[in-house]
Amino acid sequence: MKFSKGVKCLDCNLKCDIYKAVIECGADLDEVKPLHVIYKKHENISKQGRPVSHAIYVVDGSAKLYIEGLNNRNIILYILKPQSYIGLLSFFESPFYSYSVSALEETQICMIDLDFIKKLYLQNHDFLIRLNKAFGKSVSSIMNKIITLNQKNIRGRVAESLLYLSSLNNSEKFSIFLTRKELGELSAISEENTVRLLTEFRREGIIDLNGKELHILDKKLLQKISEVG
Amino acid sequence: MKFSKGVKCLDCNLKCDIYKAVIECGADLDEVKPLHVIYKKHENISKQGRPVSHAIYVVDGSAKLYIEGLNNRNIILYILKPQSYIGLLSFFESPFYSYSVSALEETQICMIDLDFIKKLYLQNHDFLIRLNKAFGKSVSSIMNKIITLNQKNIRGRVAESLLYLSSLNNSEKFSIFLTRKELGELSAISEENTVRLLTEFRREGIIDLNGKELHILDKKLLQKISEVG
DNA sequence: CGCGAGCTTGACGTTGTTCAACTAGAGTGG
DNA sequence: CCACTCTAGTTGAACAACGTCAAGCTCGCG
Helix, strand or coil: CEEECCCCCCCCCCCCHHHHHHHHHCCCHHHCCCEEEEECCCCEEECCCCECCEEEEEEECCEEEEEECHHHCEEEEEEECCCCEECHHHHCCCCECCCEEEECCCEEEEEEEHHHHHHHHHHCHHHHHHHHHHHHHHHHHHHHHHHHHHHCCHHHHHHHHHHHHHHHHCCCEEECCCCHHHHHHHHCCCHHHHHHHHHHHHHCCCEEEECCEEEECCHHHHHHHHHHC | CEEECCCCCCCCCCCCHHHHHHHHHCCCHHHCCCEEEEECCCCEEECCCCECCEEEEEEECCEEEEEECHHHCEEEEEEECCCCEECHHHHCCCCECCCEEEECCCEEEEEEEHHHHHHHHHHCHHHHHHHHHHHHHHHHHHHHHHHHHHHCCHHHHHHHHHHHHHHHHCCCEEECCCCHHHHHHHHCCCHHHHHHHHHHHHHCCCEEEECCEEEECCHHHHHHHHHHC
16 A cells, blocks of 8 residues: 555546536635555455545556455455545445455555535535436446346356456456456355356357456357346 | 325424424425325335436335346335335435335325425535435445345344344334235245244244234344344 | 135255365465 | 475365245135
């Protein structure tokens, strides 16, 4: 973990929602006081149960958002890529995180004090609506997840996870950043069964897999499998 | 379903958060224009996929909030009792409900136009915070639900559901308003297995059950079962 | 009296987890 | 450079957990 204080929004090339809101409000950019932090792979960006003090925005890299379950078994809800909020769920929520986030690779985030955010959305209604939207997408994807995890068989769940990763990468050919165990946690199944299904899909010619390099050969079929589940 | 327009907040004995916020803001109570509706048992108060237009507050009765899954199988997330919001999740969320709510008995609700709510929370910061809190409780209970449904065995899940119903009723002796099927949906298990576990608990002397009349005899043990899952 | 909805129980088959063993590759220290 | 260890991945087999199917039961209501 490496802090870098004194970052200026003007120097940042993201131009995030917060930046936009500040500009629209005619507020002073110097007031934002963003705090950039770089996390190494496996480091915790946020931890279930800890207090929420900042809005966190992913600037670079990727991270997994997961709930810590029983006997050290986790369930990954989704993967965070640049330009997504962490801690927003919790921001709207309670003073404590109800999930954990950890870096999947070297990941840079930007922290903004919650008090500043609150001040901002009271001045700027559009900003609040945009926050709500980001938020709402999370909620409905979680609802979807509950159904998937409880009502689809593991074959359908793995298919869905692969399609999800594909959509994140905007490509049918990409590297799954996750270990087999993590891929399993994304579908709430055991590591062994994850592997079994991957080889099954490969034998059936639906995917091509070499280590972590995945190529979805028959997307239509994979979607079918994911739906029928 | 029976509408009653022209209800006055002054005549309503609930004195809900909205009422309080209006008073605190010094706004005009006549502006609220609440719409009271009475639903019969089994009627849908809100329906997954439909647009969200009002904040809904449960005035009297009870309802189940559930997600509609595959093959007509639902998962009940929680039971709504008076003084809880419906449509708040969605209000903060997206223009569409990501779940359904239906009445478990004759249930009266109060609808307030969302535009009015928005106007209100922009004026009254406390009100917004209170909404957020109600909201946050939902989110963290949903996180909990995901773990429970995926990592506990059915024995633990049914135990948890019974304890949940008990806490709703503030008593160890109460009537489960739900059918066996619905009780199963609360734990995402089949109706048959729900029944099996109920009789199992009864034989073990943990509960006493007569039709829908439930008496939790050994709460400690039930909690233990729910935790070990 | 008969019908249907909700409830109950048993038997059976499927699904997914767990345990155990083995492999391959990466890193480490002698 | 080789032996080691550690981690990630892979596979098989046994077992446990649940869901499903089928049948029967009870109670309220027409």
